Amino acid sequence: MYPDNYRYTKEHEWVHVEAGAGTVGITDHAQHELGDIVFVELPKLGAKVEQGKQFAVVESVKAASDIFAPVSGEVIAINDALTNAPETLNGDPHGAGWIAKIKLSSPEEVDRLLSISDYQTYLGAE
Amino acid sequence: MTASAAPLKKTPLNAVHREMGAKMVDFGGWDMPVEYSGLVQEHKGVRERVGLFDVSHMGEIVISGPQALELTQYVTTNDASKLKHGQAQYSSLLYGHGGFVDDILVHRVDDHVFFLCVNASNQDKDFEHILSTAREKKFDAMVEDAGPRYAQLAIQGPKASDVLRKLTDADLGAVKRYHFTHGKVSGAEAMIARTGYTGEDGWEIYVEPKEAERLWREIMEAGREQGIIAAGLGARNTLRMESAMPLYGHEISASITPWEAGLDWIVKLDKGDFLGRDALVQQKEKGITRKLIGFEVQGRGIARDGYEVFIDGVAAGWVTSGGPAPTVGKNLGMCYLPVQEAVPGRAIEVMVRGRAVEAVTVPIPFYKRAR
Numbered sequence: 001m002y003p004d005n006y007r008y009t010k011e012h013e014w015v016h017v018e019a020g021a022g023t024v025g026i027t028d029h030a031q032h033e034l035g036d037i038v039f040v041e042l043p044k045l046g047a048k049v050e051q052g053k054q055f056a057v058v059e060s061v062k063a064a065s066d067i068f069a070p071v072s073g074e075v076i077a078i079n080d081a082l083t084n085a086p087e088t089l090n091g092d093p094h095g096a097g098w099i100a101k102i103k104l105s106s107p108e109e110v111d112r113l114l115s116i117s118d119y120q121t122y123l124g125a126e
Numbered sequence: 127m128t129a130s131a132a133p134l135k136k137t138p139l140n141a142v143h144r145e146m147g148a149k150m151v152d153f154g155g156w157d158m159p160v161e162y163s164g165l166v167q168e169h170k171g172v173r174e175r176v177g178l179f180d181v182s183h184m185g186e187i188v189i190s191g192p193q194a195l196e197l198t199q200y201v202t203t204n205d206a207s208k209l210k211h212g213q214a215q216y217s218s219l220l221y222g223h224g225g226f227v228d229d230i231l232v233h234r235v236d237d238h239v240f241f242l243c244v245n246a247s248n249q250d251k252d253f254e255h256i257l258s259t260a261r262e263k264k265f266d267a268m269v270e271d272a273g274p275r276y277a278q279l280a281i282q283g284p285k286a287s288d289v290l291r292k293l294t295d296a297d298l299g300a301v302k303r304y305h306f307t308h309g310k311v312s313g314a315e316a317m318i319a320r321t322g323y324t325g326e327d328g329w330e331i332y333v334e335p336k337e338a339e340r341l342w343r344e345i346m347e348a349g350r351e352q353g354i355i356a357a358g359l360g361a362r363n364t365l366r367m368e369s370a371m372p373l374y375g376h377e378i379s380a381s382i383t384p385w386e387a388g389l390d391w392i393v394k395l396d397k398g399d400f401l402g403r404d405a406l407v408q409q410k411e412k413g414i415t416r417k418l419i420g421f422e423v424q425g426r427g428i429a430r431d432g433y434e435v436f437i438d439g440v441a442a443g444w445v446t447s448g449g450p451a452p453t454v455g456k457n458l459g460m461c462y463l464p465v466q467e468a469v470p471g472r473a474i475e476v477m478v479r480g481r482a483v484e485a486v487t488v489p490i491p492f493y494k495r496a497r
Contacts, residue, residue, distance in 0.1 A: 033149070035360070036166045038450050039428050041479070057479065059428050061165045061450050062360050083426075 001028060002120065003094055007070070007113035010122060014094065015070040015102075017110055022071045025098045026058065026089065029123055034060040037089045040082040043100055047075045051109050056099050058089060067099065071109050077101035137182035138277050138338040146356060154247030156183040159358040169364050169452040171355035172324055176283035178345055179357050181323075181330070182338060185249030186276050187242040187256060191267035194238045200263065201256050201401055202232060203384060205394040209234035214304045214321055217392050218384060219252060220402030224409060225380040226387075228252050229372060231321060233306055241272075241317070243330075245374045249273050259401060277338035281345060282328030282365075284495075285352040290329055292348045294318065303327070312344045323362060325369030326495055368451045370420060370460065370490035376431055376446045377418055377460060385414045386462070388490075416443065417468035420490035421476070423448075423457035427483035429476040435461045436475040436482060442467060445476060454492050463487070 006014045012030035015022040031037065039059035049055040049069040056067040078100045082088055089097040104110070114122060134157035143150065148159035159180065161168060171177050189198050198206045204217035213234055219227035228248040233241040244252045253271045260269055281290055287298050296309030296318055306319035314337035322328040333341060346354060363373070372378045377387055383406060384393045393406060423429055429448035434441055448459025463474070470489045475482040 035149075035161060036164055039426075041427075061364060061452065062160070064428065064430060 002116050004116045006094070007110055007115065008119035008122075009068065009070045009113060011068050013068060013070045015110070015113065017071075017104070017107075020104055020107065021076060022073070022102050022104055022110070023098050024070055024100055024102060026067060026093055027119075028093050031090045031093045031097070034058060034062075034065060036061055037086045039064075040086045040089065040099070042078045042080070042082065043075045045075055045078055048105075049073065049075060049102060051106070058086075069102065070113060071102055071104055071106070073102040073105040075100050076103045135183070137180055138335040139180045139182060139342055142339055142342055143180065148356075148358060151359070153183065153359055154245075156246055158183060159356075161358040161360045162356045165358070165360040165364065166452045168355055168357040168361035171353070172283045172326060172357055172361060172365055173453050174284070175353040175355070176281060176285040176289055176328075176349055177324075177355050177357035177361065178342065178349065179280040179282065179362055180278075180338075180342070181280050181362075182277040182335070183246035184278050185244040185246055185252065186272040186278075186332070187244060187249075187253055188270040188272045189240045189242065189256065189267055190238055190270070192238060193266040194240055194268075197256070197260050197263075197265040197267040197269075198232060198240045199397060199400060200265070201259050202230070203393045203400060203402065204232065205397040206232055206234065206240065207397065211236060212301075212305055212307060214306055214319060215392075216304075218378075218389065219255060220384070220400075220406075221380060222401055222405065224383040224402045224405030226374065226378040226382060226384075227255050227380070228374055229378055229389075231319075233317075233319065243278075243321075248374060275334070276332045277335045277341075279331045279333070279338065279341060279345065280322055280324075280328060281331070281349075282322045282324040282357075283326050285349075285354075286326070286328040289345065289349040289352050289354060290318075290331075293344060298329075312341060314341055323371055324365040325371070325491070325493055326365075363447075364449065364452055367447050367449070367458070367460075368454055368491065368493035370492060373447060382462075383409055383414070385409055386416055386418065388418050414465055416462045417465045418446065418460055418490075419463055419468040419470070419472075420458065420460050420488045420492060421474060421485045422488050423459070423476065423483060423485045425484035427476070427478040427481065428457055429459040429461075429478065429483065429485065431459075434477040435463065436477065437463070437467055437472070439475075442474070448476075451492060456492075458488075458492050459485075460490060
């Protein structure tokens with residue numbers, strides 16, 4: 001379910017780091033908690049985001065939820081497909097439901113994120 | 127909500143909800159199911175077939191005694207003297223200044239017995255309000271906080287009667303909308319009311335708490351053929367919003383009057399004196415300055431309650447409820463606007479996280495069932 005080469009946050013975001021850039025999204029647990037996702041507000045291309053700060057918004061029928069950047073850096077790609085198909089976040093949160101790609105400004109931040117086993121332990125205890 | 131470490135209150139169906147894997151939330155101090163299989167599916171299940179809700183968190187207050195009618199008339203805005211035995215009406219409790227204490231359902235059980243269904247989070251406040259008014263004005267009536275005596279299940283949707291009929295000896299066909307009867311539902315003594323908060327036909331069943339779990343299971347079983355679905359507070363909210371039924375703390379509150387909320391029809395100024403009447407007469411003479419209206423979002427974004435509304439770049443009001451409407455299939459909401467702007471067809475902007483999103487005012491309700 002949870003890819004073992006991703007890193008996770010306690011706010012239920014994930015990041016997959018490759019060649020100095022991190023693809024980020026929300027976890028399966030997060031999409032399940034939110035329910036039917038009907039709207040995604042993506043960050044702007046070129047925006048500077050900061051680890052732990054809000055950078056996107058995901059809305060279900062019930063409520064709007066802030067999504068926090070798991071890493072700091074510059075937004076170099078956004079998943080425009082979510083604009084017209086926000087339900088992709090429910091269907092494939094760790095794959096086609098990615099939100100943005102961030103060029104890491106502080107790669108050492110990744111070490112502070114949860115590994116898959118830490119995240120699963122955290123989910124079990126939550 | 128006051129910050130307190132008090133444990134959440136639980137309905138008699140709490141264990142059933144958890145067993146069903148419901149997502150639970152704190153709703154006005156109650157541990158309640160917000161959704162089971164999914165809000166949209168539950169919403170559509172109620173509109174198209176039938177849904178079962180646990181609404182045991184709702185409060186009940188019984189007014190009885192020689193002056194039960196006089197007290198009920200004095201604390202409520204609608205005309206309770208018009209009610210026949212076995213009839214219910216939508217009404218409200220007001221403060222002296224004309225703002226809402228709560229919106230309620232008044233059921234006339236007998237000449238001298240009135241059964242009030244009130245909002246869960248307002249139960250204590252409503253009870254104190256009615257009791258202190260009774261004492262102050264020396265009404266010869268008893269006021270009972272009957273909440274702990276009742277669990278309440280709501281069966282709602284076009285197939286609701288088909289399901290309930292299997293479990294009761296009561297003549298459901300003889301009970302019209304906003305009427306009620308007493309009878310047995312799968313062996314349990316029940317008050318069976320043809321009321322609801324979804325905009326669909328349906329029933330609200332009041333039983334002793336100890337009967338609730340067995341009743342829930344038997345209704346779910348009996349409704350299998352009709353495609354019954356357990357529905358949570360999430361669907362309850364989208365269903366009532368499409369039907370533009372007010373929710374306390376959103377469309378109505380202590381600082382809103384019935385005229386402003388468009389609830390003129392539950393205020394009977396000619397019935398005699400009642401709490402809030404003078405203020406309402408005064409406001410009617412002066413004219414209201416703001417009014418509730420519906421809107422449809424046209425731009426990209428979802429208007430949530432509390433968001434600001436602008437007209438021609440100027441702050442004009444606020445959203446009371448809003449979000450995607452599953453049956454109507456649009457992003458809708460209700461808002462307060464200056465009375466001259468609160469007419470259909472007005473271009474407005476809703477501020478969504480600092481961004482102005484285009485919307486247009488439309489009449490409410492957004493949804494009306496075919497009769």
